[in-house]
Amino acid sequence: MKSCPSCQKKYADHELNFCLDCGGTLIHAEDPLPPTVMLKSPRETDPNWHEQKTAQFQQFGNQTDKNDPFKQAGNMGWTPPPAPIQGWQNQPLGANTPFQPPMVGMVGQDQTLPIISLVLGIIAISMFCCYGFGLPLGIGALITGYLGMNNASNNPNRYGGHGLAIAGLVTGGLGTLIALFWILLFVFAALSK
Numbered sequence: 001m002k003s004c005p006s007c008q009k010k011y012a013d014h015e016l017n018f019c020l021d022c023g024g025t026l027i028h029a030e031d032p033l034p035p036t037v038m039l040k041s042p043r044e045t046d047p048n049w050h051e052q053k054t055a056q057f058q059q060f061g062n063q064t065d066k067n068d069p070f071k072q073a074g075n076m077g078w079t080p081p082p083a084p085i086q087g088w089q090n091q092p093l094g095a096n097t098p099f100q101p102p103m104v105g106m107v108g109q110d111q112t113l114p115i116i117s118l119v120l121g122i123i124a125i126s127m128f129c130c131y132g133f134g135l136p137l138g139i140g141a142l143i144t145g146y147l148g149m150n151n152a153s154n155n156p157n158r159y160g161g162h163g164l165a166i167a168g169l170v171t172g173g174l175g176t177l178i179a180l181f182w183i184l185l186f187v188f189a190a191l192s193k
Contacts, residue, residue, distance in 0.1 A: 001014075001029045002016060002027065003026065003027060003028075004019035004021070004024045004025075004026055004027075005024060005025075006022050006024040007019060007021050009022075010029060011026060109158060109159075109160065110151075110158060110159045111148075111159070111160045111164060113147050113159075114144075114148035114152070114160075114162070114163075114164035114165035114167075116148075117141045117142075117145035117164070117165055117167075117168025117172060118145075118167050118168040119168075120137050120168070120172060121167070121170070121171025121172035121173075121174070122171055124137035124140075124174075124175025124176065124178075125138075125171055125174055125175040127179075128175065128179050128181075128182055132179055133179075134178065135176060135179035135180065135183065138173070138174075138175035138176030138178075138179055141168050141169070141171060141172025141173075141175065141176075142169060142172040142173060142176065144168065145165045145166070145168035145169035145172055146169065148161055148165035149165035149166065149169065
């Protein structure tokens with residue numbers, strides 16, 4: 001039910017927003033709130049609670065084994081957990097050993113050729129404008145990258161760096177192409193004069 005605060009007229013239509021007589025904005029006419037009922041009486045506090053708890057704590061602190069936390073805890077209904085089983089420590093490493101690191105993703109020890117390939121490829125790209133100085137570096141990056149990738153593929157337990165070798169091949173090839181482009185550009189510039 002809605003009512004008009006100006007003319008006090010009431011409307012049963014809940015979708016009506018304005019009074020049809022005076023044009024005022026309608027508000028929800030609310031029924032008076034029901035009386036509040038208390039289901040329980042208010043809780044009474046114990047004035048002696050603090051003294052009772054203090055006496056309990058003092059009784060606990062006056063025990064003969066003050067410095068032994070396990071004996072004090074035993075009086076409270078708590079017992080320490082049992083000691084762990086020691087048999088698992090002497091087991092040999094195997095597939096079912098619980099704390100063995102996974103074998104997936106192990107990296108080989110020797111990554112020398114892939115790293116050299118990547119370094120030579122980066123230098124070849126950055127030295128493209130030094131009159132063809134990037135050309136031998138790019139070729140060296142291609143060769144060492146190829147050898148490093150073959151080593152990592154054929155013997156992964158000893159050699160690693162397959163991804164580095166691929167990156168060295170890419171940068172070496174790019175450095176070689178850029179150096180060849182600049183050499184050809186200088187040659188055509190010299191011939192056109």
